[in-house]
Amino acid sequence: MTVQNQTPLKEIIKDKVKEVLNSTVVLEDDIDLYKAGLDSLGTVKLIVAFEAEFDIEIDDDDLLVETFQSINKIKILLEEKYL
Protein backbone atom coordinates (compact mmCIF):
# COMPACT_ATOMS: atom_id res chain seq x y z
CA MET A 1 0.00 0.00 0.00
CA THR A 2 1.09 3.64 -0.33
CA VAL A 3 1.28 6.35 2.26
CA GLN A 4 -1.81 8.45 1.75
CA ASN A 5 -0.66 11.79 3.10
CA GLN A 6 2.36 13.73 1.93
CA THR A 7 4.22 13.82 5.24
CA PRO A 8 7.49 11.87 4.97
CA LEU A 9 7.35 8.49 6.66
CA LYS A 10 10.17 9.33 9.06
CA GLU A 11 8.25 12.35 10.33
CA ILE A 12 5.10 10.31 10.90
CA ILE A 13 7.13 7.78 12.85
CA LYS A 14 8.77 10.51 14.92
CA ASP A 15 5.40 12.09 15.68
CA LYS A 16 3.99 8.78 16.86
CA VAL A 17 7.04 8.08 19.02
CA LYS A 18 6.90 11.56 20.57
CA GLU A 19 3.21 11.07 21.25
CA VAL A 20 3.87 7.78 23.02
CA LEU A 21 6.86 9.15 24.92
CA ASN A 22 4.89 12.29 25.70
CA SER A 23 7.95 14.27 24.72
CA THR A 24 8.80 17.17 22.45
CA VAL A 25 12.54 16.58 22.29
CA VAL A 26 14.25 16.13 18.94
CA LEU A 27 14.70 12.43 18.25
CA GLU A 28 17.77 11.37 16.30
CA ASP A 29 17.16 8.65 13.74
CA ASP A 30 19.44 6.15 15.45
CA ILE A 31 18.83 6.95 19.10
CA ASP A 32 17.93 3.88 21.21
CA LEU A 33 14.26 4.51 21.96
CA TYR A 34 14.32 2.19 24.96
CA LYS A 35 17.05 4.33 26.51
CA ALA A 36 14.97 7.40 25.62
CA GLY A 37 12.10 6.08 27.74
CA LEU A 38 10.13 3.70 25.54
CA ASP A 39 8.71 0.96 27.76
CA SER A 40 6.51 -2.11 27.29
CA LEU A 41 3.27 -0.13 27.31
CA GLY A 42 4.71 2.40 24.86
CA THR A 43 5.98 -0.29 22.48
CA VAL A 44 2.56 -1.85 22.18
CA LYS A 45 0.93 1.58 21.82
CA LEU A 46 3.34 2.31 18.96
CA ILE A 47 2.47 -0.91 17.17
CA VAL A 48 -1.23 -0.19 17.47
CA ALA A 49 -0.68 3.41 16.30
CA PHE A 50 1.24 2.34 13.18
CA GLU A 51 -1.32 -0.31 12.35
CA ALA A 52 -4.12 2.25 12.60
CA GLU A 53 -2.22 4.97 10.74
CA PHE A 54 -1.32 2.80 7.76
CA ASP A 55 -4.20 0.34 7.96
CA ILE A 56 -1.85 -2.64 8.17
CA GLU A 57 -1.37 -5.62 10.45
CA ILE A 58 2.23 -6.20 11.41
CA ASP A 59 3.12 -9.91 11.30
CA ASP A 60 3.82 -11.61 14.61
CA ASP A 61 7.27 -12.53 13.31
CA ASP A 62 8.12 -8.83 12.99
CA LEU A 63 6.99 -8.00 16.50
CA LEU A 64 10.37 -8.05 18.17
CA VAL A 65 11.68 -5.52 20.65
CA GLU A 66 14.74 -4.89 18.43
CA THR A 67 12.51 -3.87 15.52
CA PHE A 68 11.20 -0.89 17.47
CA GLN A 69 14.53 0.16 18.93
CA SER A 70 15.11 3.21 16.68
CA ILE A 71 13.33 5.47 14.21
CA ASN A 72 15.47 4.06 11.41
CA LYS A 73 14.68 0.44 12.24
CA ILE A 74 10.95 1.17 12.33
CA LYS A 75 11.20 3.01 9.01
CA ILE A 76 13.01 0.11 7.37
CA LEU A 77 10.41 -2.37 8.59
CA LEU A 78 7.44 -0.30 7.45
CA GLU A 79 8.96 0.73 4.16
CA GLU A 80 10.30 -2.64 3.11
CA LYS A 81 7.39 -4.77 4.13
CA TYR A 82 4.18 -2.89 4.66
CA LEU A 83 4.02 0.34 2.66
Add this chain to the structure above:
Amino acid sequence: MEPTWIGVCYMITLSFDTSRLPEKKMEYFLDKAIYLSDIIIDLSYNSEIKQVQITTNAKDIECVEVKELKKSFNRMLESVDTVRVIKPKIIKCNEDYKAKNITQTISTNREKNGFLCEEEVLLMENLDSIFLKIAKKYNASIREYPTILNKENMDKNQYHMNFPQNIYGVTSLPHDINTISAFRDDPQDFSSTWSFEGDFLQPCICYHCYEELQEKEIKSNKVLTGKGNCFRNEAKWRKDQFRRSEFQMREIVFVGSERWVLDTRNNIMEDVWDIFEQLGLKGKISTATDPFFFNSDMETKGTYQMMSNAKYELLVSIKADYESSIASFNYCQDVLCKKYKIVNENSASTYSGCVAFGIDRWKEAILELYSDKYDLWPDILRRERDES
Protein backbone atom coordinates in the same frame (compact mmCIF):
# COMPACT_ATOMS: atom_id res chain seq x y z
CA MET B 1 -32.17 -22.54 30.00
CA GLU B 2 -33.72 -24.32 32.98
CA PRO B 3 -31.41 -25.26 35.82
CA THR B 4 -30.69 -28.97 36.17
CA TRP B 5 -30.50 -30.62 39.58
CA ILE B 6 -27.42 -32.83 39.58
CA GLY B 7 -26.73 -34.71 42.79
CA VAL B 8 -26.33 -32.10 45.45
CA CYS B 9 -25.97 -28.95 43.37
CA TYR B 10 -27.64 -26.98 40.61
CA MET B 11 -26.03 -26.47 37.23
CA ILE B 12 -26.86 -23.93 34.59
CA THR B 13 -25.00 -23.92 31.30
CA LEU B 14 -24.78 -20.68 29.38
CA SER B 15 -23.74 -20.35 25.75
CA PHE B 16 -21.88 -17.30 24.48
CA ASP B 17 -21.27 -16.38 20.87
CA THR B 18 -17.61 -15.43 20.31
CA SER B 19 -17.62 -15.16 16.52
CA ARG B 20 -16.49 -11.52 16.68
CA LEU B 21 -13.15 -12.59 18.16
CA PRO B 22 -10.45 -13.85 15.76
CA GLU B 23 -9.50 -17.48 16.38
CA LYS B 24 -5.95 -16.36 17.20
CA LYS B 25 -7.25 -14.62 20.32
CA MET B 26 -9.48 -17.41 21.61
CA GLU B 27 -6.92 -19.37 23.61
CA TYR B 28 -5.83 -16.15 25.22
CA PHE B 29 -9.45 -15.22 25.95
CA LEU B 30 -10.26 -18.61 27.49
CA ASP B 31 -7.26 -18.36 29.82
CA LYS B 32 -8.72 -15.14 31.23
CA ALA B 33 -12.40 -16.12 31.12
CA ILE B 34 -11.98 -18.74 33.82
CA TYR B 35 -11.55 -15.92 36.34
CA LEU B 36 -14.77 -14.15 35.41
CA SER B 37 -16.77 -15.51 38.30
CA ASP B 38 -16.60 -17.86 41.21
CA ILE B 39 -19.84 -19.55 40.09
CA ILE B 40 -18.11 -21.10 37.06
CA ILE B 41 -17.62 -24.84 37.39
CA ASP B 42 -16.75 -25.67 33.81
CA LEU B 43 -15.78 -23.86 30.65
CA SER B 44 -15.37 -25.19 27.14
CA TYR B 45 -15.06 -23.82 23.63
CA ASN B 46 -16.39 -25.21 20.39
CA SER B 47 -14.29 -23.75 17.60
CA GLU B 48 -16.61 -25.02 14.87
CA ILE B 49 -19.58 -22.97 15.99
CA LYS B 50 -17.45 -20.35 17.78
CA GLN B 51 -19.27 -20.69 21.04
CA VAL B 52 -18.09 -20.73 24.64
CA GLN B 53 -20.12 -22.80 27.06
CA ILE B 54 -19.91 -21.94 30.71
CA THR B 55 -21.45 -24.17 33.33
CA THR B 56 -22.24 -22.50 36.64
CA ASN B 57 -23.52 -23.65 39.98
CA ALA B 58 -26.17 -20.91 39.97
CA LYS B 59 -29.68 -21.94 40.97
CA ASP B 60 -31.50 -19.45 38.83
CA ILE B 61 -30.83 -18.08 35.36
CA GLU B 62 -32.12 -14.70 36.49
CA CYS B 63 -29.97 -14.44 39.61
CA VAL B 64 -27.58 -11.52 40.11
CA GLU B 65 -24.45 -13.66 39.70
CA VAL B 66 -25.50 -14.97 36.29
CA LYS B 67 -26.42 -11.48 35.11
CA GLU B 68 -23.04 -10.22 36.31
CA LEU B 69 -21.27 -13.09 34.58
CA LYS B 70 -22.96 -12.27 31.27
CA LYS B 71 -21.97 -8.62 31.58
CA SER B 72 -18.38 -9.43 32.54
CA PHE B 73 -18.10 -11.95 29.72
CA ASN B 74 -19.09 -9.38 27.13
CA ARG B 75 -16.87 -6.72 28.66
CA MET B 76 -13.90 -9.05 28.51
CA LEU B 77 -14.76 -10.04 24.93
CA GLU B 78 -14.68 -6.37 23.93
CA SER B 79 -11.39 -5.75 25.75
CA VAL B 80 -9.64 -8.76 24.28
CA ASP B 81 -10.74 -7.63 20.85
CA THR B 82 -8.45 -4.63 21.24
CA VAL B 83 -5.50 -6.49 22.75
CA ARG B 84 -2.52 -7.23 20.52
CA VAL B 85 -2.10 -10.97 20.89
CA ILE B 86 1.06 -12.54 19.52
CA LYS B 87 1.02 -16.17 18.52
CA PRO B 88 3.63 -18.22 20.41
CA LYS B 89 6.77 -19.13 18.48
CA ILE B 90 7.79 -22.76 18.74
CA ILE B 91 11.54 -23.06 18.97
CA LYS B 92 11.86 -26.77 19.71
CA CYS B 93 9.45 -29.59 19.05
CA ASN B 94 9.74 -33.38 19.01
CA GLU B 95 6.09 -34.21 18.50
CA ASP B 96 4.35 -34.66 15.20
CA TYR B 97 2.74 -31.31 14.89
CA LYS B 98 -0.88 -31.35 13.95
CA ALA B 99 -3.34 -28.50 14.20
CA LYS B 100 -5.23 -28.86 17.43
CA ASN B 101 -8.62 -27.55 18.24
CA ILE B 102 -8.20 -25.19 21.12
CA THR B 103 -11.11 -26.85 22.84
CA GLN B 104 -10.00 -27.11 26.44
CA THR B 105 -10.84 -30.39 28.06
CA ILE B 106 -10.44 -28.80 31.44
CA SER B 107 -13.64 -30.11 32.94
CA THR B 108 -12.30 -33.59 33.55
CA ASN B 109 -11.50 -34.00 37.20
CA ARG B 110 -8.31 -36.01 37.14
CA GLU B 111 -7.14 -35.06 40.58
CA LYS B 112 -6.10 -38.10 42.52
CA ASN B 113 -5.24 -38.48 46.18
CA GLY B 114 -4.59 -35.49 48.37
CA PHE B 115 -1.21 -37.00 49.17
CA LEU B 116 1.75 -38.51 47.35
CA CYS B 117 2.57 -42.17 47.78
CA GLU B 118 6.12 -43.46 48.29
CA GLU B 119 6.74 -44.22 44.63
CA GLU B 120 5.74 -40.69 43.66
CA VAL B 121 7.90 -39.14 46.39
CA LEU B 122 10.93 -41.16 45.28
CA LEU B 123 10.36 -40.36 41.62
CA MET B 124 10.20 -36.64 42.43
CA GLU B 125 13.44 -36.91 44.38
CA ASN B 126 15.08 -38.62 41.38
CA LEU B 127 13.84 -35.95 39.01
CA ASP B 128 14.94 -33.17 41.31
CA SER B 129 18.35 -34.72 41.59
CA ILE B 130 18.64 -34.41 37.78
CA PHE B 131 17.57 -30.73 37.97
CA LEU B 132 20.03 -30.09 40.76
CA LYS B 133 22.84 -31.47 38.62
CA ILE B 134 21.94 -28.90 35.96
CA ALA B 135 22.05 -26.16 38.60
CA LYS B 136 25.42 -27.36 39.90
CA LYS B 137 26.82 -27.37 36.35
CA TYR B 138 26.39 -23.57 36.53
CA ASN B 139 27.97 -23.41 40.00
CA ALA B 140 24.71 -22.73 41.78
CA SER B 141 24.71 -22.38 45.56
CA ILE B 142 21.95 -24.42 47.18
CA ARG B 143 19.38 -22.67 49.35
CA GLU B 144 16.33 -23.52 51.41
CA TYR B 145 13.89 -20.67 52.00
CA PRO B 146 10.78 -20.19 54.14
CA THR B 147 7.37 -21.08 52.73
CA ILE B 148 6.02 -17.66 53.58
CA LEU B 149 6.79 -14.64 51.44
CA ASN B 150 6.69 -11.63 53.71
CA LYS B 151 4.92 -8.36 53.04
CA GLU B 152 8.12 -6.37 52.43
CA ASN B 153 9.26 -8.82 49.80
CA MET B 154 5.86 -8.90 48.09
CA ASP B 155 5.70 -5.11 48.04
CA LYS B 156 8.95 -5.10 46.08
CA ASN B 157 8.14 -7.73 43.48
CA GLN B 158 4.43 -6.80 43.15
CA TYR B 159 3.42 -10.38 42.37
CA HIS B 160 0.17 -9.80 44.24
CA MET B 161 -0.66 -6.92 41.91
CA ASN B 162 0.28 -8.72 38.71
CA PHE B 163 -1.28 -12.07 39.58
CA PRO B 164 -3.83 -11.50 42.36
CA GLN B 165 -5.84 -14.47 41.13
CA ASN B 166 -2.97 -16.82 41.98
CA ILE B 167 -2.10 -16.14 45.57
CA TYR B 168 -3.03 -17.32 49.03
CA GLY B 169 -2.71 -14.91 51.95
CA VAL B 170 -1.80 -16.06 55.45
CA THR B 171 -4.09 -15.06 58.30
CA SER B 172 -3.57 -15.47 62.02
CA LEU B 173 -5.39 -14.85 65.24
CA PRO B 174 -4.01 -11.78 67.03
CA HIS B 175 -2.39 -12.48 70.40
CA ASP B 176 -5.13 -10.73 72.27
CA ILE B 177 -7.19 -12.51 74.88
CA ASN B 178 -10.47 -10.88 73.88
CA THR B 179 -10.05 -11.78 70.21
CA ILE B 180 -8.99 -15.33 71.05
CA SER B 181 -12.01 -15.73 73.34
CA ALA B 182 -14.33 -14.25 70.72
CA PHE B 183 -13.10 -16.79 68.17
CA ARG B 184 -13.46 -19.67 70.60
CA ASP B 185 -17.00 -18.54 71.32
CA ASP B 186 -17.83 -18.52 67.63
CA PRO B 187 -15.32 -20.71 65.75
CA GLN B 188 -17.20 -20.28 62.45
CA ASP B 189 -16.60 -16.54 62.43
CA PHE B 190 -13.23 -15.95 60.80
CA SER B 191 -13.93 -12.54 59.35
CA SER B 192 -14.14 -10.54 62.56
CA THR B 193 -11.34 -12.24 64.49
CA TRP B 194 -8.60 -13.48 62.13
CA SER B 195 -6.36 -10.85 60.65
CA PHE B 196 -4.23 -10.57 57.52
CA GLU B 197 -0.90 -8.76 57.85
CA GLY B 198 0.27 -9.03 54.23
CA ASP B 199 2.16 -12.35 54.33
CA PHE B 200 1.57 -14.84 51.52
CA LEU B 201 2.26 -18.49 50.80
CA GLN B 202 5.07 -18.47 48.25
CA PRO B 203 3.83 -18.78 44.66
CA CYS B 204 7.41 -19.41 43.52
CA ILE B 205 10.94 -19.57 44.94
CA CYS B 206 12.84 -16.88 43.07
CA TYR B 207 11.71 -13.85 45.10
CA HIS B 208 13.54 -15.26 48.12
CA CYS B 209 16.75 -15.27 46.05
CA TYR B 210 16.23 -11.63 45.11
CA GLU B 211 15.52 -10.80 48.75
CA GLU B 212 18.79 -12.50 49.75
CA LEU B 213 20.71 -10.39 47.23
CA GLN B 214 18.84 -7.13 47.76
CA GLU B 215 20.89 -3.94 48.13
CA LYS B 216 24.06 -5.93 47.45
CA GLU B 217 26.84 -5.28 45.02
CA ILE B 218 27.39 -8.34 42.85
CA LYS B 219 31.05 -8.50 41.88
CA SER B 220 30.75 -11.63 39.77
CA ASN B 221 27.89 -13.55 38.19
CA LYS B 222 25.88 -15.40 40.81
CA VAL B 223 23.65 -18.49 40.66
CA LEU B 224 21.31 -19.68 43.41
CA THR B 225 18.97 -22.64 43.46
CA GLY B 226 16.19 -23.55 45.86
CA LYS B 227 13.32 -25.99 46.05
CA GLY B 228 10.11 -25.74 47.99
CA ASN B 229 6.38 -26.19 48.08
CA CYS B 230 4.62 -23.41 46.22
CA PHE B 231 0.97 -22.45 46.28
CA ARG B 232 -1.46 -21.09 43.73
CA ASN B 233 -5.15 -20.51 44.09
CA GLU B 234 -6.47 -22.68 41.27
CA ALA B 235 -10.19 -22.98 40.56
CA LYS B 236 -11.42 -26.25 42.04
CA TRP B 237 -12.92 -27.40 38.77
CA ARG B 238 -9.62 -26.91 36.89
CA LYS B 239 -7.50 -28.99 39.23
CA ASP B 240 -6.09 -32.29 38.11
CA GLN B 241 -2.83 -34.10 38.73
CA PHE B 242 -0.97 -31.52 36.65
CA ARG B 243 -2.70 -28.44 38.02
CA ARG B 244 -2.54 -28.41 41.79
CA SER B 245 -2.87 -25.71 44.43
CA GLU B 246 0.26 -26.96 46.18
CA PHE B 247 3.22 -28.25 44.24
CA GLN B 248 6.98 -28.61 44.40
CA MET B 249 9.13 -26.27 42.40
CA ARG B 250 12.86 -25.96 41.90
CA GLU B 251 14.21 -22.71 40.59
CA ILE B 252 17.63 -21.70 39.37
CA VAL B 253 18.15 -17.94 39.61
CA PHE B 254 21.11 -16.25 37.92
CA VAL B 255 22.18 -12.66 38.40
CA GLY B 256 24.95 -10.88 36.50
CA SER B 257 25.79 -9.19 33.24
CA GLU B 258 23.18 -8.93 30.51
CA ARG B 259 24.92 -11.19 27.98
CA TRP B 260 25.82 -13.82 30.56
CA VAL B 261 22.26 -13.95 31.91
CA LEU B 262 20.82 -14.45 28.43
CA ASP B 263 23.42 -17.08 27.58
CA THR B 264 22.83 -18.90 30.85
CA ARG B 265 19.08 -18.94 30.31
CA ASN B 266 19.53 -20.30 26.80
CA ASN B 267 22.18 -22.85 27.80
CA ILE B 268 20.04 -24.23 30.63
CA MET B 269 17.15 -24.44 28.18
CA GLU B 270 19.31 -26.64 25.93
CA ASP B 271 20.29 -28.82 28.91
CA VAL B 272 16.66 -29.25 29.96
CA TRP B 273 15.55 -30.09 26.44
CA ASP B 274 18.27 -32.72 26.32
CA ILE B 275 16.99 -34.25 29.59
CA PHE B 276 13.40 -34.03 28.31
CA GLU B 277 14.35 -36.08 25.27
CA GLN B 278 16.41 -38.57 27.27
CA LEU B 279 13.32 -39.13 29.37
CA GLY B 280 11.41 -39.97 26.21
CA LEU B 281 8.90 -37.17 26.70
CA LYS B 282 7.16 -35.47 23.79
CA GLY B 283 6.41 -31.77 23.57
CA LYS B 284 7.79 -28.42 22.64
CA ILE B 285 9.42 -25.22 23.85
CA SER B 286 7.65 -22.04 22.82
CA THR B 287 7.49 -18.38 23.75
CA ALA B 288 4.99 -17.63 26.49
CA THR B 289 3.60 -14.95 28.75
CA ASP B 290 2.90 -14.96 32.44
CA PRO B 291 -0.81 -15.17 33.35
CA PHE B 292 -1.21 -11.47 34.10
CA PHE B 293 -4.57 -10.62 35.58
CA PHE B 294 -6.71 -8.97 33.00
CA ASN B 295 -6.41 -5.24 32.54
CA SER B 296 -5.05 -3.27 29.64
CA ASP B 297 -1.69 -2.35 31.20
CA MET B 298 -0.95 -5.89 32.15
CA GLU B 299 -1.95 -7.23 28.77
CA THR B 300 0.71 -4.97 27.38
CA LYS B 301 3.27 -6.65 29.59
CA GLY B 302 2.27 -9.99 28.12
CA THR B 303 2.61 -8.75 24.56
CA TYR B 304 5.98 -7.23 25.38
CA GLN B 305 7.13 -10.48 26.99
CA MET B 306 6.38 -12.25 23.73
CA MET B 307 8.15 -9.56 21.70
CA SER B 308 11.30 -9.73 23.77
CA ASN B 309 11.40 -13.55 24.00
CA ALA B 310 11.50 -12.99 27.76
CA LYS B 311 9.77 -16.23 28.62
CA TYR B 312 9.88 -19.70 27.15
CA GLU B 313 7.86 -22.64 28.35
CA LEU B 314 8.48 -26.35 28.02
CA LEU B 315 5.14 -27.99 27.30
CA VAL B 316 4.80 -31.75 27.62
CA SER B 317 2.15 -33.43 25.48
CA ILE B 318 0.23 -35.96 27.48
CA LYS B 319 -2.60 -36.91 25.20
CA ALA B 320 -3.86 -35.75 21.83
CA ASP B 321 -5.27 -32.51 23.17
CA TYR B 322 -3.71 -32.11 26.59
CA GLU B 323 -0.44 -30.41 27.27
CA SER B 324 1.05 -29.00 30.42
CA SER B 325 3.84 -26.55 31.12
CA ILE B 326 6.56 -28.32 33.12
CA ALA B 327 9.38 -25.78 33.03
CA SER B 328 9.88 -22.12 32.20
CA PHE B 329 12.97 -20.18 31.16
CA ASN B 330 12.78 -16.52 32.02
CA TYR B 331 14.86 -13.48 31.17
CA CYS B 332 13.91 -10.67 33.56
CA GLN B 333 16.20 -7.99 32.07
CA ASP B 334 17.13 -5.57 34.88
CA VAL B 335 13.55 -5.21 36.12
CA LEU B 336 13.76 -7.28 39.30
CA CYS B 337 17.33 -6.26 40.10
CA LYS B 338 16.21 -2.62 39.97
CA LYS B 339 13.34 -3.37 42.34
CA TYR B 340 15.67 -5.12 44.79
CA LYS B 341 18.53 -2.66 44.22
CA ILE B 342 21.01 -5.33 43.19
CA VAL B 343 23.92 -3.61 41.46
CA ASN B 344 27.25 -4.41 39.81
CA GLU B 345 30.60 -2.90 40.79
CA ASN B 346 29.81 0.19 38.73
CA SER B 347 26.64 0.71 40.79
CA ALA B 348 24.48 -0.06 37.74
CA SER B 349 21.58 -2.49 37.99
CA THR B 350 22.48 -6.07 37.20
CA TYR B 351 20.43 -8.41 35.03
CA SER B 352 18.72 -11.62 36.04
CA GLY B 353 16.88 -14.65 34.84
CA CYS B 354 15.46 -17.85 36.24
CA VAL B 355 14.51 -21.35 35.26
CA ALA B 356 11.66 -23.09 37.07
CA PHE B 357 10.79 -26.78 37.17
CA GLY B 358 7.33 -27.98 38.20
CA ILE B 359 8.55 -31.22 39.75
CA ASP B 360 5.07 -32.72 40.31
CA ARG B 361 4.26 -32.21 36.65
CA TRP B 362 7.43 -33.93 35.48
CA LYS B 363 6.53 -36.80 37.78
CA GLU B 364 3.01 -37.01 36.36
CA ALA B 365 4.33 -36.94 32.80
CA ILE B 366 6.66 -39.85 33.58
CA LEU B 367 3.89 -41.84 35.25
CA GLU B 368 1.52 -41.17 32.34
CA LEU B 369 4.15 -42.42 29.92
CA TYR B 370 5.76 -45.32 31.79
CA SER B 371 3.47 -45.97 34.78
CA ASP B 372 5.28 -46.73 38.03
CA LYS B 373 7.03 -49.78 36.59
CA TYR B 374 10.71 -49.14 37.22
CA ASP B 375 11.74 -51.61 34.49
CA LEU B 376 10.11 -49.44 31.86
CA TRP B 377 11.77 -46.22 32.96
CA PRO B 378 14.44 -44.60 30.78
CA ASP B 379 18.09 -45.16 31.70
CA ILE B 380 18.64 -41.67 33.04
CA LEU B 381 15.94 -42.17 35.69
CA ARG B 382 16.99 -45.70 36.55
CA ARG B 383 20.54 -44.46 37.10
CA GLU B 384 19.26 -41.80 39.49
CA ARG B 385 17.23 -44.38 41.39
CA ASP B 386 20.16 -46.78 41.60
CA GLU B 387 22.47 -44.05 42.86
CA SER B 388 20.03 -42.81 45.49
